Amino acid sequence: MFVTVTANPSVDRTIEVDRLVRGELHRASRTQVHPGGKGVNVARALVRNGVKTRAVVPVGGAEGAQLVALLTADSVDVVRVPTTGSVRCNVSVVEPDGTVTKLNEAGPSLTPADAEAIRDAALANIADATWVVLAGSLPPGAPVDFYADLVARLTGEGVRVAVDTSGPALVAAVAAQPALIKPNLHELEEAVGRELPAMADVVAAAHELRERGAGAVLASLGGEGAVLVDGEGVWHAEAAAEVRSSVGAGDALLAGFLSAGGQGPEALSEAVAWGAAAVSLPGSTMPGVEDIKGRVVRVARIDS
Ligand SMILES: Nc1ncnc2c1ncn2[C@@H]1O[C@H](COP(=O)(O)OP(=O)(O)O)[C@@H](O)[C@H]1O
Numbered sequence: 001m002f003v004t005v006t007a008n009p010s011v012d013r014t015i016e017v018d019r020l021v022r023g024e025l026h027r028a029s030r031t032q033v034h035p036g037g038k039g040v041n042v043a044r045a046l047v048r049n050g051v052k053t054r055a056v057v058p059v060g061g062a063e064g065a066q067l068v069a070l071l072t073a074d075s076v077d078v079v080r081v082p083t084t085g086s087v088r089c090n091v092s093v094v095e096p097d098g099t100v101t102k103l104n105e106a107g108p109s110l111t112p113a114d115a116e117a118i119r120d121a122a123l124a125n126i127a128d129a130t131w132v133v134l135a136g137s138l139p140p141g142a143p144v145d146f147y148a149d150l151v152a153r154l155t156g157e158g159v160r161v162a163v164d165t166s167g168p169a170l171v172a173a174v175a176a177q178p179a180l181i182k183p184n185l186h187e188l189e190e191a192v193g194r195e196l197p198a199m200a201d202v203v204a205a206a207h208e209l210r211e212r213g214a215g216a217v218l219a220s221l222g223g224e225g226a227v228l229v230d231g232e233g234v235w236h237a238e239a240a241a242e243v244r245s246s247v248g249a250g251d252a253l254l255a256g257f258l259s260a261g262g263q264g265p266e267a268l269s270e271a272v273a274w275g276a277a278a279v280s281l282p283g284s285t286m287p288g289v290e291d292i293k294g295r296v297v298r299v300a301r302i303d304s
């Protein structure tokens with residue numbers, strides 16, 4: 001069983017337009033609504049591929065009810081945590097060449113009681129978990145060490161924890177020693193405080209985050225695939241894809257990695273196949289077996 005915890009889930013609208021021009025009226029050629037938030041997407045991707053997964057989410061307001069309905073339709077086992085404010089709505093505008101413009105709301109303010117309720121629900125639902133994924137931004141009001149605190153508690157219970165978040169929440173979580181982190185290039189740059197123009201810079205940054213506490217670093221690099229840095233070595237993998245929408249591709253990548261054992265080059269290869277499949281699908285549609293199979297992934301060890 002896999003468990004995901006998403007402190008700031010969303011109802012995602014993906015709107016396709018011919019060309020985005022600031023200040024102009026646009027008429028959508030297509031709109032899709034999906035349950036959203038990084039841990040939510042990881043759960044959707046795993047379930048779509050037959051992997052049992054439970055998603056812990058705060059579910060305030062009408063949007064919270066909509067989120068639960070959408071997740072239930074996707075056959076995800078939902079642990080609902082009633083909270084005060086309404087779940088946010090995030091909008092992605094997608095152009096035909098695959099360019100995505102994202103408008104993410106901050107999310108509802110969590111009270112201290114809300115934050116405690118999410119934490120307690122997570123801890124109460126891990127008895128059968130092999131991995132717990134803590135993912136997405138923190139909403140206003142959540143303490144910056146919300147994920148860090150959960151990493152420490154879950155690791156203390158003997159559960160492997162993967163973290164995919166950003167900014168100070170990521171920095172704090174790394175120090176709590178999660179088994180795995182999944183930053184994209186921007187998040188990795190933010191975490192080490194410098195730009196990372198070359199592959200060698202990415203690898204050096206990943207080593208730095210391992211020294212600061214992360215067990216392994218799965219860094220996603222958009223069209224350039226992903227790099228895995230762990231105690232055994234450094235690998236790069238990439239796969240070509242016809243890009244339709246990159247929304248949620250990083251979440252599919254992480255789901256693929258965990259589904260294939262959560263370590264080593266074989267899991268990296270599977271991860272990149274899931275990421276490439278995700279970008280070729282509209283909106284934040286999570287790929288199924290038929291979208292993933294047959295993808296050619298090039299994997300190379302890049303250190304000695
Ligand atoms: N243009 C692309 N071509 C092929 N695969 C892609 C492309 N963009 C993203 N991917 C796949 O999706 C994964 C996640 O994308 P990325 O943009 O790095 O993450 P995030 O969605 O977290 O920002 C990449 O590691 C890669 O496997």
Ligand SMILES: O=P(O)(O)OC[C@H]1O[C@](O)(COP(=O)(O)O)[C@@H](O)[C@@H]1O
Pocket residue numbers: 008010012035036037038039041090104135136137138166246247248249250251284
């Ligand atoms: O919590 P954040 O960082 O605002 O991100 C939430 C958004 O990220 C997603 O999980 C998609 O992931 P990406 O932005 O990495 O493509 C959406 O479902 C959601 O709207």
